[in-house]
Amino acid sequence: MKTRQNLTGYLFISPFLIGFFLLTLFPMMQSLYFSFTDYSLLQPAQWVGTKNYMRMFTSDPTFKTSLGVTFTYVIFAVPLKLMFALLVAMLLNKNMKGMSFYRTLIYFPSIIGGSIAVAVLWKNIFGIDGFISKFLAIFGMEGIGLVSNPDTALSTLVLLQAWQFGSAMIIFLAGLKQIPKELYEASSVDGAGMIRKFFSVTLPMLSPVILFNLILGIINSFQMFTQAYVITKGGPVKSTYMYALYLYDKAFGSFQMGYASALAWVMLIIIGIATIINFTVSKYWVFYESGGDK
Amino acid sequence: MTTKEWIKQKQMNTHILLVLLSLIMIYPVIWWIGASLKTNAELSLPNIFPSVPQWSNYVNGWTAIPGHTFTKFFTNTFVIELFSVAGTVISASLIAFGFARVKFKFSNLWFSMLLMTMMIPSQVLIIPQYVIFFKLDWINTYLPIITPHFFGGGGFFVFLLVQFIRGLPRELDESATIDGCSTFGIYWHIIMPLIKPALITVAIYCFMWTWDDFFQQLLYISSVDKFTVGLALRLFMDSQSAVEWGQMLSMSLLSIIPSVVIFFLAQKYFVEGIATTGLKG
Numbered sequence: 365m366k367t368r369q370n371l372t373g374y375l376f377i378s379p380f381l382i383g384f385f386l387l388t389l390f391p392m393m394q395s396l397y398f399s400f401t402d403y404s405l406l407q408p409a410q411w412v413g414t415k416n417y418m419r420m421f422t423s424d425p426t427f428k429t430s431l432g433v434t435f436t437y438v439i440f441a442v443p444l445k446l447m448f449a450l451l452v453a454m455l456l457n458k459n460m461k462g463m464s465f466y467r468t469l470i471y472f473p474s475i476i477g478g479s480i481a482v483a484v485l486w487k488n489i490f491g492i493d494g495f496i497s498k499f500l501a502i503f504g505m506e507g508i509g510l511v512s513n514p515d516t517a518l519s520t521l522v523l524l525q526a527w528q529f530g531s532a533m534i535i536f537l538a539g540l541k542q543i544p545k546e547l548y549e550a551s552s553v554d555g556a557g558m559i560r561k562f563f564s565v566t567l568p569m570l571s572p573v574i575l576f577n578l579i580l581g582i583i584n585s586f587q588m589f590t591q592a593y594v595i596t597k598g599g600p601v602k603s604t605y606m607y608a609l610y611l612y613d614k615a616f617g618s619f620q621m622g623y624a625s626a627l628a629w630v631m632l633i634i635i636g637i638a639t640i641i642n643f644t645v646s647k648y649w650v651f652y653e654s655g656g657d658k
Numbered sequence: 659m660t661t662k663e664w665i666k667q668k669q670m671n672t673h674i675l676l677v678l679l680s681l682i683m684i685y686p687v688i689w690w691i692g693a694s695l696k697t698n699a700e701l702s703l704p705n706i707f708p709s710v711p712q713w714s715n716y717v718n719g720w721t722a723i724p725g726h727t728f729t730k731f732f733t734n735t736f737v738i739e740l741f742s743v744a745g746t747v748i749s750a751s752l753i754a755f756g757f758a759r760v761k762f763k764f765s766n767l768w769f770s771m772l773l774m775t776m777m778i779p780s781q782v783l784i785i786p787q788y789v790i791f792f793k794l795d796w797i798n799t800y801l802p803i804i805t806p807h808f809f810g811g812g813g814f815f816v817f818l819l820v821q822f823i824r825g826l827p828r829e830l831d832e833s834a835t836i837d838g839c840s841t842f843g844i845y846w847h848i849i850m851p852l853i854k855p856a857l858i859t860v861a862i863y864c865f866m867w868t869w870d871d872f873f874q875q876l877l878y879i880s881s882v883d884k885f886t887v888g889l890a891l892r893l894f895m896d897s898q899s900a901v902e903w904g905q906m907l908s909m910s911l912l913s914i915i916p917s918v919v920i921f922f923l924a925q926k927y928f929v930e931g932i933a934t935t936g937l938k939g
Binding site for chain 1: 669672673675676677679680683684686687689690693701702703749752753755756757760761762763765768771772775777778779780781782783784785786787788789790792806808809810816841845866869870872873876877887888891892895903906907910911913914917918921922925
């Protein structure tokens with residue numbers, strides 16, 4: 365009976381197991397191996413030890429540039445997005461008519477945000493002939509194409525990311541709805557104002573959700589590819605040359621797959637470290653209601 | 659001012675704020691609709707709608723890429739979608755049922771493995787996966803895009819369904835077993851009909867993510883006759899020296915219609931999907 369049940373269980377999850385071994389675990393091991401080789405798809409991989417990693421840190425300025433661009437992007441895009449998401453979620457968390465209507469409109473950009481279509485739109489709006497540029501011209505800032513200017517190109521991508529705060533907002537909204545009303549009532553009795561309530565009730569009660577959104581946001585932004593690839597192609601002068609873009613160019617542009625694999629593993633390690641830091645620091649600011657069983 | 663009036667005033671303020679905010683959020687989209695009907699000369703003007711709508715943007719845009727029309731690109735994308743969504747719904751529900759309802763050795767270990775896979779950046783896997791598909795001679799076919807969907811289509815979907823199935827009373831399974839129902843019978847006749855809302859959520863997300871998964875399409879598809887809408891738009895943008903913005907904006911606007919329609923038809927599933935997986939973890 366027991367064996368039979370085991371068999372049934374494994375039969376049901378077999379699609380996952382096949383996918384896990386063939387498309388996740390095996391590729392991961394192989395990628396690690398490639399990162400210590402010279403490999404170009406058509407020739408067999410040649411073991412070169414830590415050469416790829418050495419090259420990255422000692423003689424590859426583009427590696428540092430793309431890493432810097434990506435860090436800048438993450439540092440600005442993630443907090444901006446979360447702040448918008450939280451503020452709007454609080455506005456929407458009211459017992460009033462029409463809330464679901466507003467929610468739909470505000471969420472709308474998020475469902476189309478990742479598409480090529482929006483990249484086309486963005487490229488036009490912020491381009492040299494775009495309406496933002498013409499709008500700035502009214503104030504005497506003639507001929508500014510925000511996408512084609514190295515100083516501002518990255519901020520248009522940050523803005524595009526921030527425009528799509530919908531998913532984070534809905535997660536916040538669900539979190540806000542779970543905060544017991546009594547807490548607000550009690551703090552009102554104690555004479556707390558709106559700002560005080562926000563810092564003493566809302567923020568602590570919502571902190572696990574904030575952590576969740578923060579971790580997801582960092583992981584996702586770090587892998588940002590499509591928008592940079594389509595809107596700016598990494599330019600001008602590499603000002604939006606995201607790490608994932610560099611990795612793609614190395615792997616599938618010049619077929620340096622060994623080097624690209626090393627880049628991928630560095631990315632994995634950076635994301636891992638960021639997540640660990642997040643969890644460690646979270647002990648100091650995330651509040652768990654029932655002694656941390658969540 | 660009485661308290662009642664004060665509350666009313668406050669509500670009014672919130673409404674005004676929300677209307678403004680919604681307008682700001684939606685403004686680029688509205689501008690987009692207008693711009694898709696403009697001539698190039700009119701594009702940079704602040705007015706939303708053109709004086710004379712250029713419907714020809716749509717007609718000419720549809721056939722702008724030599725040799726193929728957007729009919730072809732839309733068909734291609736829908737073929738990928740059909741297989742991807744079907745594969746995900748079938749395999750993810752099987753896996754989720756196994757994790758949520760069958761007791762077997764090491765099930766917890768495998769489940770945590772599944773959750774771990776969600777954290778791995780795709781960049782680490784993409785090169786070896788490409789090598790595998792290259793050796794299978796699958797490059798420039800839809801197989802590298804479709805096949806992974808038949809292995810659960812990613813931890814997120816399985817996780818979502820497991821959460822949902824765990825919420826169903828176990829007595830259902832027990833009474834079905836007493837009636838002589840097999841485990842597969844329980845999955846098919848009892849659980850599947852009950853998790854329909856969750857399956858719809860999975861199907862919608864899968865559809866939209868596959869539609870927008872430009873990276874995979876870019877990587878694996880190289881000949882124009884197999885292009886998806888996304889790839890076609892990119893080709894459109896890159897191949898022109900004097901960019902026909904009106905045509906391009908009109909085609910890109912058309913390309914988001916499937917996602918938008920699905921979003922409005924199935925809005926509540928969306929919100930539920932995000933809220934369930936985001937919080938009940």
